[in-house]
Amino acid sequence: LLDGQVLNQTSRLEIQLLENSLSTNKLETQLLHQSTEISKLHDKNRLLEQKMQELESGHHEELATLQEERSSLQQMVARQNSVITELQTHLDQATGNNSILLSQQQQLTDTVNSLLNLCSKDRGSGVVPNSNLAFKQSDSSHEERKYRDCSEIFQAGFNNSGVYTIHINTQETKKVYCNMEAAGGGWSVIQRRKDGTMDFQRTWKEYKMVRRTGWDILTAFF
Incomplete structure (x- = not known):
């Protein structure tokens, strides 16, 4: 009777050991699968980091180009403002000169009209x-x-x-x-x-x- 109990107990232990072994194999398989997935994720992460670096490099270049263009535009605006100021000065001078010329023209016209009137009177007198x-x-x-x-x-x-x-x-x-x-x-x-x-x-x-x-x-x- 004692030997039968020992055998039964041994059988149960062997069965449990087998079950544990199967469970361990299953866990190892899952662990291997997870390791493979983690490796894939690492690869994807490296690719993403590489793309991010490329994008950042491209953005830095674009940013530098935009900054150069902005600086060039600011210089052009400054030159245009200087030209506009100079043209405004010339316009003011031309306006003043035009007023003087108009005044001189009016004086000359008045003088000519006076002379014409005088000549007309002289002709009328023979x-x-x-x-x-x-x-x-x-x-x-x-x-x-x-x-x-x-x-x-x-x-x-x-x-x-x-x-x-x-x-x-x-x-x-x-x-x-x-x-x-x-x-x-x-x-x-x-x-x-x-x-x-x-x-x-x-x-x-x-x-x-x-x-x-x-x-x-x-x-x-x-």
């Missing part, structure tokens, strides 16, 4: 601004005839009032204004005032200055 009328050539000799005063010029047939040249003597000539209409004609005018537009309250120096500037006072008022 002035012939051509001193060549003071000469009359002979049809036979074609020589220039000399007149001593406006009376001789009038008697020679010149009946238009204007500026003529008279010969005071054989060497001296002078331009005078001859009135060929008033009181029979042939008068040498020494004072000519018409509508009060000319200011005669001047010094002798101012009158000489008028002569020096080339203004033909004989065709105006004197």
Whole structure:
């Protein structure tokens, strides 16, 4: 009886040992499988780290490129601002010069209009601004005839009032204004005032200055 119990107990122990062995083999198989999976995960992790490094390197390069472009754009903006400031300065100067030119143009226009009005008044009064009328050539000799005063010029047939040249003597000539209409004609005018537009309250120096500037006072008022 005792031997039977021992055998039974031994059989149970062998069965348990076999079961434990099977369980151990199963665990070893699972452990091996898990080790394989861990190895695969490590490989994937290395690949991911490598890709991350590549991406970071690429991002650093892109970031450096963007920073260079930003710096270049900032320099261009600074240059453009400088050019704009310079152009604004030139524009202000041109505007000022334009205002000055417009003012000068207006003054010149007013002066020209005054001269045109003065010439129109002189033409209306019968002035012939051509001193060549003071000469009359002979049809036979074609020589220039000399007149001593406006009376001789009038008697020679010149009946238009204007500026003529008279010969005071054989060497001296002078331009005078001859009135060929008033009181029979042939008068040498020494004072000519018409509508009060000319200011005669001047010094002798101012009158000489008028002569020096080339203004033909004989065709105006004197």
